[in-house]
Amino acid sequence: MKTWAIANQKGGVGKTTTTLCLARGLVDAGYRVLLVDLDPHASLSHAFGVPVDPPSRGSYEIFVEAGAMLSRFARPTAVEGLQLCPSQPALATLERRGASQPGLGLSLGRALHAARDLWDYALLDCPPTLGLLMINALAAADRLVAPTQTDPLALHGLRDMLRTTQMVERSRRRPLPQAILATLHDKRTRAGMQSLQELRERYGERVCPDPIPLDTRLRDAVAIASAPSLHSRGADAYREALQWLLDPLSFQCEAA
Ligand SMILES: Nc1ncnc2c1ncn2[C@@H]1O[C@H](COP(=O)(O)OP(=O)(O)OP(=O)(O)O)[C@@H](O)[C@H]1O
Numbered sequence: 453m454k455t456w457a458i459a460n461q462k463g464g465v466g467k468t469t470t471t472l473c474l475a476r477g478l479v480d481a482g483y484r485v486l487l488v489d490l491d492p493h494a495s496l497s498h499a500f501g502v503p504v505d506p507p508s509r510g511s512y513e514i515f516v517e518a519g520a521m522l523s524r525f526a527r528p529t530a531v532e533g534l535q536l537c538p539s540q541p542a543l544a545t546l547e548r549r550g551a552s553q554p555g556l557g558l559s560l561g562r563a564l565h566a567a568r569d570l571w572d573y574a575l576l577d578c579p580p581t582l583g584l585l586m587i588n589a590l591a592a593a594d595r596l597v598a599p600t601q602t603d604p605l606a607l608h609g610l611r612d613m614l615r616t617t618q619m620v621e622r623s624r625r626r627p628l629p630q631a632i633l634a635t636l637h638d639k640r641t642r643a644g645m646q647s648l649q650e651l652r653e654r655y656g657e658r659v660c661p662d663p664i665p666l667d668t669r670l671r672d673a674v675a676i677a678s679a680p681s682l683h684s685r686g687a688d689a690y691r692e693a694l695q696w697l698l699d700p701l702s703f704q705c706e707a708a
């Protein structure tokens with residue numbers, strides 16, 4: 453099983469939308485895909501209509517059950533071949549436990565490893581905060597997809613994110629090859645075009661050549677989750693981006 457963390461410390465940059473669109477593309481290509489919703493806000497789970505309150509079994513159990521088995525927490529979605537380990541509000545309480553419970557940072561990696569034959573891909577939708585949940589995802593992943601909006605503030609956020617990644621790489625003692633996806637791109641604005649250019653200059657071949665355009669039809673993530681394949685500028689750009697991500701040469705390690 454290949455594990456992709458979809459992460460950026462900055463909020464609202466399109467992580468959940470990216471997770472959904474890439475997962476749909478992978479399923480369309482015939483892969484068995486597991487989605488893990490690690491965000492206590494549960495946008496991804498909501499998109500699939502999973503009731504998170506009161507909490508059902510889901511991502512929280514990965515961290516609190518000894519020998520947690522993902523197959524027991526993952527549930528089918530309306531999309532054949534796509535399963536979801538839903539978020540629960542209790543995920544938000546884990547940060548406090550993290551400090552007092554050694555080894556909690558590796559819980560997700562262990563659970564994914566134990567389930568490695570059940571799915572071809574696991575996509576981890578991370579919360580927009582640097583904490584135990586994101587660290588778990590980065591420690592467990594073999595690839596990082598970092599969506600970033602093309603605006604100057606988002607570029608600062610990306611720099612912080614890649615610094616965090618370096619820290620995790622040092623502690624796990626193996627590289628985490630990464631790909632950067634420009635999202636919510638508005639090519640009509642100067643700020644959008646300048647930020648895209650800066651992104652390419654700074655990160656070179658790690659940046660996906662196809663930015664994801666602003667697309668009102670993509671805005672409603674709920675609509676993308678279970679509906680038949682969406683055709684719109686944004687959804688088509690995600691299909692192109694997935695083709696690029698599936699090329700093993702696209703993910704690269706930090707050069708500097
Ligand atoms: N290409 C796009 N065009 C238009 N709207 C988009 C696009 N991508 C995402 N959105 C919308 O932007 C908002 C933020 O997207 P999303 O929830 O995917 O970001 P996120 O990084 O997961 O946010 P959070 O940090 O809160 O988890 C959502 O309302 C989403 O529907």
Ligand SMILES: [Mg+2]
Nearest residue numbers: 467468491495
């Ligand atoms: Mg999200």
